[in-house]
Amino acid sequence: MKRLKLLSWRRWRLQTKLIFLYIPLIVFPTMLGFYFFTSAYNTSNRNTATTYSQSVIQYMSEKIDSQLSHYETVSRQIFDDPELQQLLTQAPKTQYEIMNHKNQLNNRLDILVTTSDRKYIRAIVFLTPIGHYVYGEEADYKDQQPEFLSTISNNGGSVEWFPPLQFQSISKTFTAFRLARSIRNFDLKEIGKMYMVIDAKLLQDIFNESKLSKEAAIQIISENDSHKQIIVSNNKPEFGQGRKPIIIENALIHNEWSLAASLPLDELYTTISKMTQLAVLITLICIAMALLATYFIVIDVILPIKKLMQNMRLGIKGRNPSSLIKFRGAREIIELNDTYISLMYEIYNLIGEVVKNQAKKREAEIKLLQNQISPHFLYNTLNSIRWMALIQKQDNIKEMVDSLTKLLSYSIRNTDELVTIGEEIDVLKDYAKIQKVRYQDFIFATEIEEGLESVYTLKFLIQPLIENALLHGLSSINWTGIIHLKVRRDSDVLLIQVMDNGIGMDEDTLENLQSNLKQKSGMRESKHIGLTNIHERVRLHFGERFGIKISSEYKKGTSVNLYLPLISTIEERDFSYENGNDR
Structure with missing residues (x-):
């Protein structure tokens, strides 16, 4: 029970109550406000980043599909060109004819393949029963693999995209795709095979042109038999890593490929962390200000109240009002103290007047008792005069003496x-x-x-x-x-x-x-x-x-x-x- 009494709210000092109230009123709203603000900020930024990233990935997907479709169109033009088909069916015999034949092929391909297309087309290779022709950069393109050749033949003249491989040219190593199809005459008889070597830098440049974060990891993924294979990436190995990254995937039209991007939100959480530190700092400042306000309230209110209580205790003990102290503090408390001192002066003066009045009253009572001695003597004397008036039969004197006797008797008895x-x-x-x-x-x-x-x-x-x-x-x-x-x-x-x-x-x-x-x-x-x-x-x-x-x-x-x-x-x-x- 004693412990409960100590914990009783009414027994607490005012400064303790102020501190107990100020801190929750400042800390809790600040922390709750910060929590809801950061939560809303995080959700809003994440949604904004997701929406923006989806639009960028969609744009990149469309651009990649557009580029791949364009190269398919170029291959179709080569496939349908009759002059090129005729050149591919010729069999030069002498060295001069071979050189002339190759120049004719190059000239024809210069017409069919534009300068902008040649930016990413490293080579166009023709495989015929007569010979092997390369338009562009010479390299080992690994085109003698049986699986590669059979896939082209079995596709019936349609386009076939092969995953990127590393190829070695005379000067360097590079990664490229191969777009292949069989070349058929008007009788649909295969007269050879053709494939275009397209530099993978095409996709890298599209990745780099995107306005995604520099930390975003971008990949093109191929799914075969529920197995995912990375076709090409922007060389960010931490795909899907970080604190709750945004992962977006969009399917491409070609080859069951899909474009995927992973956006780490470390920058967002770094900002939130800084905001948390700022909120803690603001909370500490608010607590310091609350304690400072409590200090001023103690100086301006609580201490003056204690001094006022001291004055009241002195007043209860009957001390002279001149001994009561005056002090500084809140204006209302000072006015209350001045009023109390004035009241004590009034009470002090009233007590003095009451004492004086009681003394006067007592003095009057003493005088009245002293004056009662004379009426006794007069009463006895008047009684003698009354009897003399009766003997002398003086009725008027008797009545006057009777009245006077009643007066004296009234005052005495x-x-x-x-x-x-x-x-x-x-x-x-x-x-x-x-x-x-x-x-x-x-x-x-x-x-x-x-x-x-x-x-x-x-x-x-x-x-x-x-x-x-x-x-x-x-x-x-x-x-x-x-x-x-x-x-x-x-x-x-x-x-x-x-x-x-x-x-x-x-x-x-x-x-x-x-x-x-x-x-x-x-x-x-x-x-x-x-x-x-x-x-x-x-x-x-x-x-x-x-x-x-x-x-x-x-x-x-x-x-x-x-x-x-x-x-x-x-x-x-x-x-x-x-x-x-x-x-």
Whole structure:
């Protein structure tokens, strides 16, 4: 299992994967492409060479047949010439007559045999009962062999070709064919035999004139009784040798001869071998380029990724963002690293702010506990005053003391920060009763959306808003003041509105107050301390999304909107309300 894990693809390093992928992707297509290319190239060249060679061999066969037919025609002209037949039947007696007779034969043959024919005709020999006549080069043509003579006689005047033999003249040895036939008179009686000695150089010249490869081996083959005999060749002994040579054979018209050629393809395979070497070289170059590309990818991608991972590990350990390193590499990775460092700075700053806010919150809780000492003393004192009012039958004083006692009791007995909206409004009503002693001409009205009485909020959060409306809104007017408290839902937010019809604020005062609410706590002015404290308290508990918004119009009144989260149970008080859009 451990070995399988080591071989697992996901456990491999990126550079190993790149090398593992690059080499097959380069080598295999290159080798396959080269294989198919060379195969197609080999087949195409072989087919082209075969087609071309067949056409050349066909042309050579036709030319050889044409030449042989021409010499048969020449022999036919000699055979049919009556003057020549007459000369052959004469029997000269004296030496002079013999010389004259020979000259007459030569003159007649000069007419029948053209100069171009005499290029390859070495001699024309006549064998008669009277004598032996040679026109051309004198040599031992081996014409006294019984088999040779009987073959001519038995052929009935038709042409007979004899295979080439080597003959010895006075000056040299040469190879030649013999074309023979019997000479007959008009009564078809044989008066002699004639044969033409044709130099084998005729076929050699035809071979040499062909446009086949210099390495091609060409032969004329005779088949007798299933036995093949080479009549003549171009002296290339390696017929049929080499790597898969092309062998072409074409039958001639004469004497059951055939023309055969063997074309070695060594040059073609030499070219393929060179192409193979070139392909291997190209493959090695491609592999080197792939490794070089892998190296640059390692430098530009893999190493920066490792450094980015190192930064992330340092960030997880809580290191100061200033200790995180910057590096060079691919642009995208650099941007990712810069973004990560910026994010770590944001987290670092947010943690600092959270620590500060927690410290402020703790300080406020300590102050609240300290301030609870005074309400205990006041509560006992007010209880004594209440009993004195009862004894003196001062009911208005009793009601005022009862309301104040409820306020103090509410602040003492409920030590939890969160209270229900219903409890908070009951306390506000007692507070309004107390304030009506001083500000007699005002109305306090409440409007609560159904189901919101049980929603939780911070204790004593609304009372400063009512007090602010009395002191700054209704204290200086000469008409009946109204404070309208409205609690409703606004999407997923609890909205508490405190509206009055008091003196209001001019634009400069309103703008100054709104600007003061937006400032950080240490930078705010000392004016409107009640509103700013509420705003700060809400944001400390519930986040930047919540707080106070104020609208006002001079001599028409002021509206304070307090945005709070909807808290249905005490367990929700520690929930983070930072999600959502800021108002």
